[in-house]
Amino acid sequence: xxxxxxxxxxxxxxxxxxxxxxxxxxxxxxxxxxxxxxxxxxxxxxxxxxxxxxxxxxxxxxxxxxxxxxxxxxxxxxxxxxxx
Numbered sequence: 001x002x003x004x005x006x007x008x009x010x011x012x013x014x015x016x017x018x019x020x021x022x023x024x025x026x027x028x029x030x031x032x033x034x035x036x037x038x039x040x041x042x043x044x045x046x047x048x049x050x051x052x053x054x055x056x057x058x059x060x061x062x063x064x065x066x067x068x069x070x071x072x073x074x075x076x077x078x079x080x081x082x083x084x
Contacts, residue, residue, distance in 0.1 A: 012046040014039075014080065017055050018073065032072055039079040051080045 016035075030038070042048065056073050059066070078084060 010047060011049045012042070013050040013052075014042070014048060015052040015054060016076070018053055018076065032075075035076060036079045036084060039076060040082075040084045043080060043082045048080060051077065053077060 016039075053073060053076060056069070075084075
C-alpha cells in the first residue's frame with residue numbers, strides 16, 4: 001500500500017525507479033495502475049516542481065515490449081503533471 005503525503009504550499013521533487021524491461025510482476029512491487037494512481041494523488045495534494053524517471057531502457061528485454069515500455073513511461077510522466 002502507498003501513502004502519499006504532501007502540501008500544496010510545499011515544493012515536491014520526485015524520483016521514481018522504473019525497471020520496465022521485464023513484465024513479470026515483482027513480488028511486493030507496484031502495478032502500473034497503482035503507480036499511476038499514486039502520482040495522480042500526489043499531483044492533487046502536492047506542488048510538484050520536478051520529476052525524474054530512472055532505470056528506463058526500452059532497448060533492454062524483448063523487442064515487442066519496447067512500445068509498451070515507452071507508453072507506460074509516457075503515462076507515468078503525464079500523471080505526474082496532472083494529465084492522467
